[in-house]
Amino acid sequence: MFSAENLANLSELELELYKYVIENINKVIYMRIRELAQETHVSTTTIIRFCRNLGCDGFSDFKVKLKMHAKESNTKSVDDNIDAIEEFMERSLKGDLDENIIKAAELIVNYNNVLFIGIGNSGFIAGYGARYMSSLGKFAVHIDDPYFPLIGDLVNNSVTIALSVSGETDAALRLISLLKSKGSKIVSITNKKSSTLSKLSDVSISYYITTESYLDNDLEYRDTTSQVPALYIVEALAREVNRMIV
Structure with missing residues (x-):
């Protein structure tokens, strides 16, 4: 082991x-x-x-x-999702994530543009996160295409919130590297602080939950890791940003 x-x-x-x-x-x-x-x-x-x-x-x-x-x-x-989620919520109630969420919120309120990105299942959470943050007073957009043209005012003076369970998805890392080269600040929401995405970030928020997958009929692994921690974090982050700007 x-x-x-x-x-x-x-x-x-x-x-x-x-x-x-x-x-x-x-x-x-x-x-x-x-x-x-x-x-x-x-x-x-x-x-x-x-x-x-x-x-x-x-x-x-x-x-x-x-x-x-x-x-x-x-x-x-x-080894099921319920136990993993309960364990995550216990850590959250103890304030384990608070410091990094506040750091990320402080970064976001000082920039004009907020970009949410995610690939696959993380993309759905990224889309929800952009909508939720916008509803709380800080306009945000969602990018789910790794080849989206990153030009002009969209990237200028921006913070990118990147979601990835593994933090090792090639498409997400390519997009993050490009955004970082254009001056965007990076906030990552991943499962592990030791991931590549976390190391590329200005602020890294990690939730540590047991990953789960299964082998389908085509002999391909399908990721079934719970997205509840990521959902909790994007909502907590949006609420903290709202508290700071109101």
Whole structure:
């Protein structure tokens, strides 16, 4: 699940923590960080350092990878959208996203044009986001064509809000790179802070939810990851922009 190089970075205490996690995967994937700390008799700081030493952005990202491992190894786990959404909402209520949403809103209110972009399922959320933000007083447009001509006043003095679950979609990255080269500021809404899209952004908002897909009759993978976190974030962002401009 994690590389030998990652494991070599662990201290003796962290190795004990790793052993506990591996032996109790089905339990740990639904634990909060404080619950794991109490169960293993370590501090939350130790757990966060442990996650980062394993190449994860934090505890939420670590649990996502743990769930993926459990699924791939046919370990029995309740890996459905409802649990993932409930976990995301719990983090949201604790204010985990507030700081980055405020940063993004502060950026948006200082620019004339707001562009929402997304490909595939993310495109539907981008279209809704543009309409919702416009209804709250900050006009926004939706671009779902990666070859849309980006000229004139549309791009000048603009902020682009880019939505992508993986943050690695070729068409989205091509469009973002072009917008960035023309001076547009980038706000990304993705599943992982470590994605390419997040790294290209001026402000990155990541929601960390278990990704889901299935193999259809044509032997192609179809992404069925919930878009509820992205929907929640675009609404929260639009409301924060409205609060700042009113």
